Amino acid sequence: MTRLPPLPHAEWDMDALAPLAPGRKLPPSNALGLFARHPALATAFLTFNKHLLGDSTLPARTRELAILRVAWRRRCKYEWAQHLLIARKAGVTDEEIVQIQEGSPTLLSRAVDELEVDGELSDPTYAELSAELDDRQLMDLVFTIGTYGLLAMAFNTFGVELDPGLPDPDFDYSPQHTVPNREG
16 A cells, blocks of 8 residues: 655656766656655665665675565565566576575575664674675675665555566465566
8 A cells, every 4th residue: 555655757856866877867666756755865865875786895696685685574565576676687596586585594694684683693694794795795785784674664664566567576475486587
């Protein structure tokens, strides 16, 4: 149920959304339509989020696996559907997607789960991550997980609907279900 509908595309303040794509008119999107309702927040948040999506030190696959785990845990349809497409482009496999859905104890899923539940990483998880990631990558990972938890909270609270053409995720997944193919 939509609680706060996206601002119509024709009413967007493109300057407020410019941190995403300076000099370009952004296409309609329900998430951006939500941000367009609050230009000052949009500018501040999108400037920060641009770092996580475009300038992060994390490999794209790592970032997307973490975001998908957050979206799955939070049952955020919008975040899941959008980032499933991005994850596939980054090389995330169907097997990895199933592992996310099943809560397989991969290092990244464990990190997401700990941050979501406890608000911090355990010493063993931190030690394993720091053996694979440098200090900046660790920071980018923690900030990515926290940011996408915040976005899931906002999207779910305000009822951001899927953009046209995006498949509706099956959050009642069981191992017998298959992962939607790349075409949706």
